Amino acid sequence: MPEKINTEVRIPGLAARRTLFALVVLASSVAGFFAMLRVVADLALGWQMATLSLFVLTFGWIAMAFWGAVCGFVLCALRLDPLTLRRQRPASPSAYQLVSKTALVMPIYAEPPVPTIAGLEATCRSLLKQADAHSMAGAINIHHHFDVFILSDTQEAAQADEEAAHVAALQQRLAGQINVYYRRREKNLGRKAGNIAEFCRRWGRRYDYMVVLDADSLMSGATLLHMVHRMQREPDVGLIQTVPIPVGQRTLFGRFTQLASALYSPMLAAGQSFWQGDAANYWGHNAIIRVRAFMAHAGLPALPGKAPLGGEVLSHDFVEAALLKRGGWKVLLDTSATTAVSHESPLTGASHNSFEAMPSNLLDFAKRDRRWLQGNLQHLRLLSGAGFHPISRLHFLFGAFAYLSSVVWLGLLVCTSLLIGVQAMGSATGAPLPQPLSTGLLSVTLFMLVAPKLLGLLLTLGQCPRAFGGRFKLTVSVVLELVFAALIAPLMMAWHTLFIVNVLLGRSIEWQTQHRGERSLTWNETWWHTGWMTVCGVAWAGALYLLSPSAFAWLSPAWFGLVAAAPIVKYSSSGTWGGVLAYRLGLLKTPSIAFKPALLQDFAALGARSDEQEAVRAPLEGSATPLPLELLGDMPCQSFRQFDRRPSIDSAKEPH
Numbered sequence: 001m002p003e004k005i006n007t008e009v010r011i012p013g014l015a016a017r018r019t020l021f022a023l024v025v026l027a028s029s030v031a032g033f034f035a036m037l038r039v040v041a042d043l044a045l046g047w048q049m050a051t052l053s054l055f056v057l058t059f060g061w062i063a064m065a066f067w068g069a070v071c072g073f074v075l076c077a078l079r080l081d082p083l084t085l086r087r088q089r090p091a092s093p094s095a096y097q098l099v100s101k102t103a104l105v106m107p108i109y110a111e112p113p114v115p116t117i118a119g120l121e122a123t124c125r126s127l128l129k130q131a132d133a134h135s136m137a138g139a140i141n142i143h144h145h146f147d148v149f150i151l152s153d154t155q156e157a158a159q160a161d162e163e164a165a166h167v168a169a170l171q172q173r174l175a176g177q178i179n180v181y182y183r184r185r186e187k188n189l190g191r192k193a194g195n196i197a198e199f200c201r202r203w204g205r206r207y208d209y210m211v212v213l214d215a216d217s218l219m220s221g222a223t224l225l226h227m228v229h230r231m232q233r234e235p236d237v238g239l240i241q242t243v244p245i246p247v248g249q250r251t252l253f254g255r256f257t258q259l260a261s262a263l264y265s266p267m268l269a270a271g272q273s274f275w276q277g278d279a280a281n282y283w284g285h286n287a288i289i290r291v292r293a294f295m296a297h298a299g300l301p302a303l304p305g306k307a308p309l310g311g312e313v314l315s316h317d318f319v320e321a322a323l324l325k326r327g328g329w330k331v332l333l334d335t336s337a338t339t340a341v342s343h344e345s346p347l348t349g350a351s352h353n354s355f356e357a358m359p360s361n362l363l364d365f366a367k368r369d370r371r372w373l374q375g376n377l378q379h380l381r382l383l384s385g386a387g388f389h390p391i392s393r394l395h396f397l398f399g400a401f402a403y404l405s406s407v408v409w410l411g412l413l414v415c416t417s418l419l420i421g422v423q424a425m426g427s428a429t430g431a432p433l434p435q436p437l438s439t440g441l442l443s444v445t446l447f448m449l450v451a452p453k454l455l456g457l458l459l460t461l462g463q464c465p466r467a468f469g470g471r472f473k474l475t476v477s478v479v480l481e482l483v484f485a486a487l488i489a490p491l492m493m494a495w496h497t498l499f500i501v502n503v504l505l506g507r508s509i510e511w512q513t514q515h516r517g518e519r520s521l522t523w524n525e526t527w528w529h530t531g532w533m534t535v536c537g538v539a540w541a542g543a544l545y546l547l548s549p550s551a552f553a554w555l556s557p558a559w560f561g562l563v564a565a566a567p568i569v570k571y572s573s574s575g576t577w578g579g580v581l582a583y584r585l586g587l588l589k590t591p592s593i594a595f596k597p598a599l600l601q602d603f604a605a606l607g608a609r610s611d612e613q614e615a616v617r618a619p620l621e622g623s624a625t626p627l628p629l630e631l632l633g634d635m636p637c638q639s640f641r642q643f644d645r646r647p648s649i650d651s652a653k654e655p656h
Contacts, residue, residue, distance in 0.1 A: 009234050009330055011083050014277040018391075021067060021275040028063035028448075029056055035441045047419065054412040061405050062448050069264075069452035072271025076459055082273035082335060098145040100208040102228055102288075107195040109153040109188065111215040113166040115357075118607035121170055123219050124148060124178055126599050130221025146224075147628070148180040149203070151195050153188035160184055168624045181627050192284070193300055193316035197635050204291045205631040214285035216357030217244065220599045223354050226336065227288040238293040238329025239321060242354035243269045244286040247592045247600060250518060250579065251360045253572035255588040256484050258358075259477055262590040263468065264456040269335045278330035279391035284317035286354045290329070294320070294635075297327030301637040303381060307508035308374050315375025318399055319382065322392035323638055353599050355592070360518045361573035362488065363529055366495045370509055373403045373499050387643030406496035413558060417540065420548045442554065453482060469589035477587045487568055490561035494533050521573040523566075530565035537562025 036055045040048050072082075081088050106120055131142045150167055154160045167182040174180055183199070190197060196212065204210075209231050211224060219242075227240055243265055246258050273280065298320040303310045313319050321331045336352065359365040379396035382388070388396075457478045461471055468474040502509075541559040544552040561568070571577055581587045592600055 009083065009237060009278060009332065011277045012085060017275050017277070021071070024067050025060065025064045028067070029060035032056060032059035032063070032441070032445075035444075039441060043419070047415075051412070051415050051419070054408055054415060057408045058405065058412055059445060061401065061408075062445060066448040066451055068271040068275070069268060069455050070271070071274045072267035072269070073455040073459055075270045075274060076267050077462075082270040083277065083332065088336065097232075098225075098228065100145065100228060100232055101206065102146050102224075103199075103203070103207045103210045103291075104146060104148045104213060104224075105151060105196065105199060105210045106149070106213040106215065106217070107151040107153065107192050108163075108215045109192070110156065110159055111154075111163075113163050114609065115607050116215045117166045117170050118603055118609070119216060119218050120148065120150070120213070121173070121606050122599055122603040123213070123217070123221075123224075124174060124180075125602055126219075127221035127224050128177055129598075130225060143176070143178055145228075146178055147207070148174075148178060149199060150180070150182045151199055152182065152184040153191070153195050154184065155188060164624070171625045175625075179625065179628075181625060183627060190300075190312060191314075193313065193320075197299065200291060200295050200635050201633055202630045203628060204295050204635070205633040206628065207291050209288050210291050210294075211288045212285050214356060217285050218247070218353070218355035218599055218603060219286060220353040220597070222352045226352070227334065230334070231288055231290060234330075236330050237332055238290045238297075238324040238327070239280075239282055239287060239331045240334045241280055241282050241287040241321075241332070242334050244283075244354045244356040245590075245592070246358040247355045247590075248357050248603075249360050250575045250582075251520070251573050252575075252578040252581070253362055253365070254358065254360045254518075255578045255582055256481050256572070257365075258590050258592075259468075259481055259588050260453075260485070262592070263460060263478070263481075264453060266335060267456050267459055268452065269333060273333040273335055276333065276391050278332060279325050279389050279395075280321065280331045280333040281395045282317040282321035282324075282331065286356065293324060293327065293329045295633055296635075297329070297638065298323045299635045299637040301639065303378060303640075306506075308503045308506065309378055309381065313375070314378060315372060315399065318376070318379060318395055322382075322385075322388050322395065325389045325392050326387045326643060353592075353597055355600070361521055362491065362569045363521060363525070363573075364519065366492070366529075369403070369492070369496065370499045373496065374503055374509055376400045376403060377500070377503055382640055385640040387645060403496045403500065406493040407500055409493055410497050413555070416551075416555075417544065420544065420551050423548070439554070450482065453478065453485075464591070467589075467591040467594050469586050469594065473586050473589065477589070480581070480587065484572070486557045487561045487564065488572075490537075490558050491530070491533060491565050491568065494536070494562065494565075518575060519573065520575060521570055523570060526566050526570045530569055533562045533565040537565070 033052065033056050036052055036059075037048075040051050043051070075082050075085075079088050080086065104120075104123070106116075108116060127146065128142055152160065152163060154163055164182060164184070167180070171180045171182075185195065185198065188195065199210075209228060211219070211227070213219065223242065227242070230240060231237060245265060246254075246261050249255060249258055300313050300316055300319060300323075302312055305311070325331050359368055376399040380400050382396050383393055385393075457475065460468060460474060465471045465474050468477065537559050541552065541556075541563060544555060544559065578588075582589070582593070
């Protein structure tokens with residue numbers, strides 16, 4: 001059990017930070033309101049109310065992202081920890097002392113076995129190498145402090161047999177180094193959340209912590225040891241979330257997304273951690289959780305009513321973080337892995353990694369968003385839930401508004417276009433009407449929208465340009481990414497709006513396995529999903545051109561993305577175009593490409609093994625590692641309507 005150390009997390013001035021952040025966002029929103037009020041002052045009251053409401057919601061959302069980026073920029077430029085505001089100094093792994101038991105838990109559902117097992121094995125081998133490299137193995141045996149659980153919800157029998165064979169081969173390869181256990185459920189009740197809850201009830205009491213991994217997760221041994229050590233040192237922390245960076249994609253869309261994440265995520269995460277403090281969010285993977293706290297406080301009930309807004313909680317991770325915080329535990333966002341890779345010397349930070357894969361094309365990306373959107377809209381029902389921390393309620397609201405903002409933006413564009421039409425008809429009759437577009441206000445809005453990316457570029461130019469191919473290639477890459485982001489924004493707006501309409505009509509979606517590998521799209525598939533966007537875009541652009549050539553020009557980033565939806569989606573799914581920019585021109589480089597961390601090299605080598613090679617290694621039936629002895633525990637369902645505010649954190653702490 002963990003040593004008795006009472007080094008609680010100290011976050012100086014947290015209330016003042018939150019107040020200051022709220023004030024600057026509010027002040028910006030108010031300034032935007034009055035600027036827009038001058039623009040629409042001569043309109044009818046109904047037009048004023050509609051336009052102002054839509055604009056303020058959009059502008060306030062942009063202002064929050066802008067000021068969060070500013071906070072992150074300052075912190076990363078000064079190399080300050082966003083929680084303690086002290087100079088960041090990565091701890092030496094040689095100083096880690098393991099006095100706890102941790103389970104690496106990977107819930108899977110019909111995943112491709114080769115890359116899934118290769119990623120898990122690469123993570124395990126990185127952990128073992130980290131121990132050996134710092135002479136830990138002699139004094140501390142990783143075998144005694146870490147176990148691995150593959151928790152399968154795969155339902156199809158043949159697929160499950162293939163999966164079990166790959167796992168058995170992995171068990172053979174890691175025998176005597178780290179225990180790998182495989183458990184398959186006959187019925188996937190509760191999906192991923194139910195899968196992990198079942199593990200907790202059967203084996204949770206055997207472990208102090210669990211590190212939750214997705215099927216595409218990769219975590220280095222240095223990161224795992226850092227998180228375990230931090231949990232040991234800070235007994236009031238219930239969950240620590242890392243910032244996983246996407247890697248491994250070769251398509252044009254994948255490379256743009258990887259660049260954006262590697263370049264901007266460290267800065268944005270630092271800014272987010274600065275104001276949310278000990279009430280951070282949980283993204284469902286690449287995080288470490290105190291098991292007893294999770295079992296005591298994070299049991300999920302079903303929402304009243306039917307799907308899509310009722311029934312099982314789909315985006316369970318947000319809710320689990322809120323329940324832990326409600327139970328008195330601190331939930332932290334740890335940015336050390338991302339800042340180590342992106343904003344420090346790659347020689348010292350290359351082994352401190354948290355990675356994930358991602359969809360390789362826009363269609364699969366949108367399909368994943370469709371699942372998340374339905375789950376996040378459920379969170380609106382929890383805004384009035386009993387006992388939740390105000391920041392947790394903000395996470396619920398912001399998670400839903402991340403998708404609802406598309407409807408708001410669309411409404412603003414429709415309002416603006418209608419006003420242009422009314423103005424054109426008024427001009428034809430000689431009636432004086434106001435100009436619905438203000439170039440000054442629009443310029444300020446666009447600047448605030450682009451500023452986070454420019455700040456990320458400026459920060460990287462000064463700290464680690466070599467990790468992105470050098471200053472010139474980095475700048476060109478950022479310009480290309482800006483153009484690409486502007487082009488796909490209208491597409492995501494259209495898809496999100498369509499998805500929200502479907503949810504409101506009661507159309508639920510099955511939460512199935514997502515595509516994780518490379519997939520180039522056909523023209524037929526592309527046109528089937530984007531043809532309606534092109535038709536709408538052409539009609540809109542034509543109307544704008546006839547009514548107001550200046551508005552046609554100003555709104556070109558919005559309508560052009562819709563008109564060109566099909567070729568954008570098709571060609572961005574191409575690995576060929578991605579290769580041209582990356583290999584021939586040296587653009588869109590990221591630290592994971594430039595410095596090739598050992599974790600990713602091992603993953604690539606392990607993933608290169610074929611299914612036939614794995615089948616040869618698969619042991620005979622009955623020789624797989626047996627599951628450990630169960631130590632049954634309770635994980636009661638929590639209530640969203642009632643909560644006992646009496647302190648309960650001590651009841652879930654480990655005995656010393």
